[in-house]
Amino acid sequence: MKTTRNFARGSLAAIVISASSTFSYASPQDYEFQLVSAEVKQGPDAEVSVRLIDKRNGQPVSDAVIFTTRMDMAPEGMETMTTPLGELPSAEAGTYKFKTNLSMEGGWRFQLGAKVQGEGETVSGEVVVKATP
């Protein structure tokens, strides 16, 4: 009898733990944008892909809506040198693909803002792409 009661208590505790981890809200710091490739060939039809990762479990976040982007040459001291970006369809879940005009060789700073499903606050991040000849 004693064994049965302990077992019941143990499984109740397990349910409480899994429920709280499912419903606790993540903070925007739990997410990170990562470049799929650090170097991209310079040119008017350059394609840049970023992966959005949930750092708590290392998993890609596939249902994010990217709503702001900015690409500029801040890493080369040219913050005012910006270039347009357009989102492209992505074949891989958790990866977001963009077309842009990397008109100059060197470092380009890519800033992104995203809405993640179930996340109240905006997730933002930046990566530096190197445009190569």
Ligand SMILES: [Cu+2]
């Ligand atoms: Cu420049």
